[in-house]
Amino acid sequence: MKNLDVKVLDKIVKGTIAAVEKSKTQIFDIYEAARAEMEKVRRDVDRIKQETADIIFKVDELEKKERRSRLRLMEVSRNFRQYTESDIKGAYEDTSNVQLELAMARLQEQNLRRQRDDLELRLKSLKDTVEKAEGLVSQVGAVLGYLGNQMGEVVTQIESLQASQIFGAKIIRAQEEERRRVAREIHDGPAQAMANIVFRAEVCERLIDTDIARSKNELKDLREQVRVALRETRKIIFDLRPMTLDDLGLVPTIRRVLDTLKERSGIFPEVKIMGEEKRLDSHIEIGLFRIIQEALNNVEKHSQASLVWVRIDFRPSVVSAVVEDDGRGFDSAENIGNESFGLMGMRERINLLSGELNIKSESGKGTRIFVTVPLKQ
Known part of the structure; x- marks a missing residue:
């Protein structure tokens, strides 16, 4: 009877491992898809923010232009005997055209602001999804590591299973958390810095033939960013194994x-x-x-x-x-x-x-x- 119990337990654990492994793969796929979508939305947010800033500047300029044209129209209207019919007609047309252009720019500004707000809400939701999926992957990995590493103990030392569970789970969880911490430090530190370095290098390539002075300044900033990335990488290495x-x-x-x-x-x-x-x-x-x-x-x-x-x-x-x-x-x-x-x-x-x-x-x-x-x- 005891042998039968061990075999049944072994079968249950193996079945559980297979199910959890499948769930981990599915959660990781969700995490990857959400992360990719998050990066896409982040780029869209940056683009919309720039377009919004541009249209706000344009609206400000058009408002100034519209005020000048209305003043011109008021002057022509009050002193119509001093101006030709062509001058009066031109003043009305200029004011009308500027007002139409201003109305269209304001409508465009409203649309861009609405798009920006919607994208920022979506980006926040995606960030939450990515963080939750990342946490689930870490937890499922801890469970898998625990079940796999403790299989021999489950079969040979059933009576000590509870004690092994408590400490073994803590060890695996700590390992997974440490891997997650290191991955996050690399992602938020050197990886981000390297991505920025690539971008700045592309800027230098475009400027090298047109603006040498600015290109040199960009290269100085680029050199400092490389130093920062190197310093952060060395810190991570030191924490892992000095x-x-x-x-x-x-x-x-x-x-x-x-x-x-x-x-x-x-x-x-x-x-x-x-x-x-x-x-x-x-x-x-x-x-x-x-x-x-x-x-x-x-x-x-x-x-x-x-x-x-x-x-x-x-x-x-x-x-x-x-x-x-x-x-x-x-x-x-x-x-x-x-x-x-x-x-x-x-x-x-x-x-x-x-x-x-x-x-x-x-x-x-x-x-x-x-x-x-x-x-x-």
């Missing part, structure tokens, strides 16, 4: 993270190295770095601190690190069993390193995280 960690080691990388923290949040950092600084095994350096990085992320997001201290102590058989802040803190006793995924991830990393992690915090008295990792002799 190059300095492999090249220079743990301490220089932590110093760079602290410098970035100070620039971004205004929190003043202090770092102190004790013992003889040395390179550690790669898995220890990356593990310690991620733990310290997560601790600093928590300080920035939640602590409302003005100061943060990082101390790293190198000893022959052990390396330890302390991250302490002067923020609002929290009640450690009340937080037991209700830790964030960041803290759970820190504990998982320290377990992999066979180390110890202690967190001490009190409301209004800051937080202190102490990490110890043994070194191989």
